[in-house]
Amino acid sequence: MEEKSGRIVVMWGHLLLLAFIAGSILYYWLDARAVSLRPNNLILVQPTAILALLLVLAVVPQCFPRLSEEEIERGTEPLSHFARIGALIASFTAFALSLETIGFDVATWLFMIVGLYICGERRWWLNLIFSTVFTVLLIYGYGAIIPFPFPLSIL
Template sequence: MQRISTSHLVFLVLVSACAVYLNWSAISASATLFNLIIIVPSGALVLGLAAFILLNTKDSTSADTDATSKQKQRKALLGDLLLLTVFAVFCLSLTTVGFDVATFLFVWLGVVLGGARNWIVPPIYSAVFTFALTKGFGSLFPFPMPLMVF
């Protein structure tokens, strides 16, 4: 079993709480299939994945307290906070620069922050992912999304 850091545990709890709230809100607003076709399965998937992660980890409070492990934990926490900040900027920029450009930049930065060493892979992966996501969501949703390129 792997250990889970406190910041990851807090993140899982927050994501699970948001999934529960969004599902409750959607069901209480309208219990029609058209309203729940995306939200409820996504929420159930999020809750299932969070439960799987929690069941396959153990608490990190008994972790080694030497300097190298503390430095690794601090670096991981800063990386998590940086990615969370980039996600917040992504959410705020969806309507200003468009879903496609915001997704392209967010995925590119996420791949780079994830440790990609090759300089050509992140933009190619980001472009392919953004194109597939934009076309997929465009065919699923009956309303137009703000786009800049596609």
């Protein structure tokens, strides 16, 4: 067998994801056991949770791959990339949480402006025009199709 050259790298992001998955599964399993220990409650949840935790253990070593310098360089992404993704996730979260409070119209308009900027549209006039037209069309168009009352502030 040929031994792969290079050095061991810790994939912190992957470890974090695994910790989240394992933590959620463990918490859910314990919570289900606290509800009831009867077979009708645990018949699927318990074996699946145990299997999933064993699988987490099987995946953990994959977070420490041995990579060549070339592979490490190829896999490195600029921090600005993560900053943009983080900003988009943060604004998307704020949008979802504010819909009912500030109204779908205002929330959509604000998210569109911020979202377009984060995604790369730097021409402010175009950003404002597109966000406004999109919001108006969507509110009236979707409202016509779906009879569900979306909370609105202005439109």
